[in-house]
Amino acid sequence: MPEIITTVYDVFMRTYPGFLEATVVTLQLTAIGVILGTVIGLVFALMKISGSKILQAIANIYITIIRGTPLIVQIMFLYFGIVELYTMSNFWAGAIALGVHNGAYIAEIFRGSIQGIDPGQREASMSLGMDRRQTMSRIVFPQALRRSIPPLGNQFIITLKDSSLVYIIGVAEIFSLGNREAAQSYQPFESFLVVALYYLVLVMIFTFLLRLYENKLDVDRA
Amino acid sequence: MIIGENIHKSFGDLEVLKGVDLHVKPQEVVVLVGVSGSGKSTLLRCFNFLEMINDGKITIDGHTVNPKKDNLTKIRAEVGMVFQHFNLFPHKTVLENVIEAPITVKKMKKEAAKKLGTELLEKVGLGDKANVYPSKLSGGQKQRVAIARSLAMQPKVMLFDEPTSALDPELVGEVLQVMKQLAEEGMTMVVVTHEMKFAKEVADRIIMIDEGKIIESADPKNFFENPQNERTKQFIQLVE
Numbered sequence: 001m002p003e004i005i006t007t008v009y010d011v012f013m014r015t016y017p018g019f020l021e022a023t024v025v026t027l028q029l030t031a032i033g034v035i036l037g038t039v040i041g042l043v044f045a046l047m048k049i050s051g052s053k054i055l056q057a058i059a060n061i062y063i064t065i066i067r068g069t070p071l072i073v074q075i076m077f078l079y080f081g082i083v084e085l086y087t088m089s090n091f092w093a094g095a096i097a098l099g100v101h102n103g104a105y106i107a108e109i110f111r112g113s114i115q116g117i118d119p120g121q122r123e124a125s126m127s128l129g130m131d132r133r134q135t136m137s138r139i140v141f142p143q144a145l146r147r148s149i150p151p152l153g154n155q156f157i158i159t160l161k162d163s164s165l166v167y168i169i170g171v172a173e174i175f176s177l178g179n180r181e182a183a184q185s186y187q188p189f190e191s192f193l194v195v196a197l198y199y200l201v202l203v204m205i206f207t208f209l210l211r212l213y214e215n216k217l218d219v220d221r222a
Numbered sequence: 223m224i225i226g227e228n229i230h231k232s233f234g235d236l237e238v239l240k241g242v243d244l245h246v247k248p249q250e251v252v253v254l255v256g257v258s259g260s261g262k263s264t265l266l267r268c269f270n271f272l273e274m275i276n277d278g279k280i281t282i283d284g285h286t287v288n289p290k291k292d293n294l295t296k297i298r299a300e301v302g303m304v305f306q307h308f309n310l311f312p313h314k315t316v317l318e319n320v321i322e323a324p325i326t327v328k329k330m331k332k333e334a335a336k337k338l339g340t341e342l343l344e345k346v347g348l349g350d351k352a353n354v355y356p357s358k359l360s361g362g363q364k365q366r367v368a369i370a371r372s373l374a375m376q377p378k379v380m381l382f383d384e385p386t387s388a389l390d391p392e393l394v395g396e397v398l399q400v401m402k403q404l405a406e407e408g409m410t411m412v413v414v415t416h417e418m419k420f421a422k423e424v425a426d427r428i429i430m431i432d433e434g435k436i437i438e439s440a441d442p443k444n445f446f447e448n449p450q451n452e453r454t455k456q457f458i459q460l461v462e
């Protein structure tokens with residue numbers, strides 16, 4: 001047992017400069033994936049609640065396809081579909097794939113929080129003479145957005161882990177580096193243990209930050 | 223001030239209002255009573271165009287509303303509504319709740335709106351709560367804020383849908399007090415309530431709705447002492 005600890009320690013010490021760079025790449029992929037996903041998600045959530053049958057159908061098709069296929073397939077699809085057409089870096093192909101993937105899940109998060117707002121809020125606003133647009137932008141959306149933050153944070157953590165799948169198109173993020181390290185060093189067990197630790201620590205940090213934020217929200221509105 | 227003629231309203235196959243005629247005069251206080259499900263809320267919601275009537279017409283302050291042509295948003299602004307569950311905006315402070323519509327709808331300057339809002343909050347006895355969030359208030363305080371919020375639009379008529387039904391008994395009085403004061407100041411009001419003491423003291427007229435129809439309409443004295451309809455008699459026995 002002590003022996004494994006020392007070998008893992010050795011692997012860690014030998015590889016951390018590379019891993020720190022890879023961590024930056026992972027965080028960039030995650031951030032772009034979530035931000036792009038939020039923009040896409042907002043658009044599709046609005047389409048779903050728009051009342052227009054056509055827009056709803058388009059949104060439903062998108063959400064069904066994304067949720068019904070593996071992320072790794074979507075990454076390959078985007079990579080060969082787009083990078084081939086427009087000379088785009090592998091990094092951006094991966095980041096966009098994560099964004100498009102997240103968009104479907106985030107659309108459902110937004111839709112859920114908008115529809116979860118008590119209809120009485122809308123009625124009160126309308127009864128005061130506010131029109132549909134004012135009611136949405138000033139009463140419904142601000143409340144829905146606040147409700148979306150915990151599930152969005154959760155989605156961020158999922159994306160952080162999911163970003164490992166873009167190793168398949170050769171983006172130098174944490175998993176990809178670990179994979180190479182495992183092959184080169186003939187120490188696969190130790191290498192993947194180190195990889196797991198990087199993800200675990202990142203997830204724990206973001207979980208902690210999310211908790212902090214949720215508690216603050218509770219305190220503000222309690 | 224507000225006239226409903228032959229109002230019909232259905233939800234799918236369910237006909238909830240079956241030809242209601244109601245003429246509320248300026249400064250009149252009308253109390254609507256009736257068992258649960260008789261259509262009281264639906265009638266108020268039709269008066270505020272939160273529901274669209276299927277047949278009949280509604281006239282507000284001399285203007286017969288044409289739901290297809292008229293700007294309903296504007297008409298809603300002239301008819302205040304107070305709900306059973308307050309429906310305050312939880313992400314806004316008490317004062318922000320009150321000044322929201324004057325600023326966004328009437329384009330009132332923020333300073334003027336704040337002045338108006340503060341006055342209204344003082345009027346309902348909550349001048350000291352301007353900057354707290356609704357979640358910090360008791361039910362009675364919430365409902366008083368909701369009344370102030372409605373008043374801020376200077377409505378021509380105020381509709382109250384069971385404003386005290388969600389309150390703990392000890393908080394009912396403070397809300398009724400504010401409503402009584404409004405009535406004394408000459409506000410035109412239609413109030414759905416089970417508070418018979420309030421009805422006796424404040425109402426000019428009590429109207430009983432049963433299965434989507436008005437079956438009794440009389441001043442409080444006659445309503446309670448000399449009801450004409452069998453169902454009204456049963457109702458009075460039930461509440462007394």
Ligand SMILES: Nc1ncnc2c1ncn2[C@@H]1O[C@H](COP(=O)(O)OP(=O)(O)O)[C@@H](O)[C@H]1O
Pocket residue numbers: 233236238256257258259260261262263264265
């Ligand atoms: N939006 C709606 N859709 C379908 N049925 C409704 C709706 N609103 C009210 N109803 C029905 O209309 C009837 C009258 O309801 P309501 O006006 O709320 O009665 P009251 O306020 O007198 O208790 C009830 O049977 C109720 O279930």
Ligand SMILES: [Mg+2]
Pocket residue numbers: 262263264383384
């Ligand atoms: Mg009701």
